Amino acid sequence: MTRSLQWRLLLHTSVATTAVLAMMGFAVYFCVQRSLYAEFDKALLVRARALAANIEQSGQHVNMDFDSEQMAEFAARKRPDYFQVWLDDGSIVSRSPSLGNRDLPHIDPRQPTFVSLILPDRRNGRALTITLAARPENEDEGPKSPFATRLVTLAIATETTSLDETLQNLRWLLAGVCGSAILLTGAVLMAVVRHAVMPVQRVAADIEALKETDLSVRLAAGVVPPELAPVVEKLNGLLARLESAFTREKSFTADVAHELRTPLAGLQTTLEVCRSRPREPAAYIAAIDRCRAMIDRMQAMIESLLLLARTESGQLPVENQPVEIGPFLVECWSPFQGRAQARRVQIDWPAVPSIITRSDRERLRLAIGNIFDNAVSYVDDGGAIRVGASQTSTAIIIEIANTGSRVEAGDEAHLFERFWRGDPSRTDTGLHCGLGLSLCQRLLRLLNGTISVEANAGGWFIARIVMPIDPAGTAAPRTAG
C-alpha cells in the first residue's frame, strides 16, 4: 500500500502542505505576539513615566510621593500592579504597597528594559525597568542646585493575563484553522490524486487484462496522457513483436513436428513391415540400411534446427578473422568434390581475383558449404556447377550456380522459408529438409552479408552472396537480432 503511487503522492503532498501551513501559522502567531507585546510595553512605559514624575530630589535625598488614591492599582488587594524605586547606591526609595516587603528584580539598565516574569503573587507578568534622573523638588533651583542630580532606577510590573489569554486564543485559533486546512487539503488531494492516477490505473488494468493466449490485443494509445504515451507505444510494439514471434514459433513448431513425424512414420512402417514375417537376411539388412538413412536425415535436421535456433538467439559469438576469398572457396568446396565427381558434374571455376576481407570463417564456411551442398544435390547428372567471385568498391560478390534447376522462377522468396520444399528431388537424397537456405540467410545476416537467388535463369539456379568489404576490420560485426 505504501508503495502505491496514489498513496505516495498523497503522503508527500500532505506532508508538504502541513509543513507550509504550520510555518505560516507560526509566522502569523509571532507577528501578532510581537505587535501585542509592543503595544503592551508602550503602555507600560507611559505608566512608568507617570510614576517617575512623582520621584523628587531634595538636596541629597530622593523620595517619592505616592498617592494611593490616584494610583489605586498599586495598592489593590486583588490583582495589583507593582513598582519599586531604587537609588543609584542601591537603597530602596519606594515600593508599591502591593509589594509589601517583597522586591522586584533589581537590575541597572542603561535603557528601558522589559522582562517577562512571575509576579510576587504568582501571576504571569511583565516588568519595565528604567533608569532616570530624579527631578529636583524645586524646579527653579534645578541647575543651580549645589547637589548633583541623583539617578534612580524604577521598576514597574503588571500582569499579562489578558495578553496571555489573547495569545492563547490566537494559538488555538491558528491550530484549529491550520488543522482543518490540513484535513481539508488532504481530502481534496485524495480526490485530485485519485483522479490524476486514474489513467495509470486504467493502463495497468489494461495490461493486467492481457493474456498470453491472445497477443492480438493492443492498448489504446489515443486516450492516455502524453506522459504515458511512450509506455503504451513501447508496450504495443513489444506485443506486436511478441505476437509475430509466437506466430513464427507456432508455425515453426508445426513444421518441425511435421518434418520429424514423416521420417518417424517411415521408420515405424519399415520396422513393422519388416517384422511382420520371417525374411531372408538380405531383406533385414536392406530394412536396417533404410532405417539408418532415415535416422541420418532426422539427425541432420535436428542439427540444422539447433544451429538455426542458436544463430537466432544470438548464442554464437561472431569472430572477426582475415579471409582470402579465392583459397577459402576452394577450402569450402573440397568436402563436395567426391559427390560432384560421382555425378559427373563439370566444375567451372574461373580465376578468382585476390580479395581479402575480414569475417567469421566458421560461419561463412557453413553458409557457403550449405550452398555447395545444395548445388551438388540438385544439379542434374552430368550438369555443371559454376563458382565465381568479384569485387566492387563496397562489396564482395560470390556466385555459385548449378544447372538443372527445377525451381519455378518466382518461387525465390519461398526458398528462404524454413521447410519450404519446391524440389521433388529432395527426397531422393533424403538429407535436404528445406532448412539450408534459411540457415544461410541467417548466418550471412550475422556477418552483415546478404544472400539472394535466381531460381531459374535459363536452367541455372544461381545463389549470390554479397559481403561488405572490410579490409581494415573496422566495422564491428553485428550481433544476432
Added chain:
Amino acid sequence: MRVLVVEDFQPLRESIAQGLREAGYAVDEAPDGEQGLWHAKSGEHDVVILDIMLPRRDGLSVLKELRREKSDVHVLVLTARDTPQDKVRGLDMGADDYLVKPFVFAELLARVRALVRRKYETRSSVLTIGDLEVDTAHRAVKRAGATIDLSGREYALLEYLSLNAGRIVSRSDIWQHVYDFNASLESNVVDVYIGLLRKKIERNTGPRLIHTRRGQGYMLGEMTEPE
C-alpha cells in the same frame, strides 16, 4: 485390390508399398502430386493413400481435382498434420478417412480393408458365398468349415471375386485390381490363377463356385444351372 500410394518421402512410400503388397494388394507408387493425380485418374484403384504436403502439387489439390472429375475412388489421407482443422478440411474436401503420421501399420491395413469393404458395399469383414467363408480381416478362407490354405495371389483373387460375388468380372478387371503391372495382360496369368484357385476350393464334392462366362470373364457364386 489395387492401392495407390502417393507419398514424397521415399523410404516411407516404399515400406508402405511393400507392406501392402505382402498383404496381397496390388500397389502403385507416386512420389509427387502430379504423378499421383495421373495414376489416380486411371480409375483402377480401390484405395488411394494420399499425403498432403507433396511437391509439385499438394495432396488436397489432388483430392479436389479427383472429386471435380467425379472420381469415386476411396481416399485415405495420410499426413503429419494433426490439428482438427486439418482433419475437417481434408474430410470436407472428399477424403474418406484420415490417418496421422506416425501410425501403426496394422491400423493402416485395417483402414484400407474397411475402405475396400465400403467400396464393395459390404459391412462385414467376413464374406459368405454358399458354404465358402472369406475372412478379409484375417485373410482366412474356409469351405464347409474346413480351412483352405491359399497363396497371397490366390487369396487376393478370391477376395476380389468374393467382393464382386454374383457379378461378372472381366479378366482386365481382375488384372487391374489384383496384379501389379509387371507382366503383360496378353499372358494368361489370370486364367492360370483361376485354375489354381478352383483346384483348392472346389476339390471336394461341393457345388462349383467359380463360373466361367465365355468372352465376358468370371463370376463367383452359387449356380444351379449347368455350364
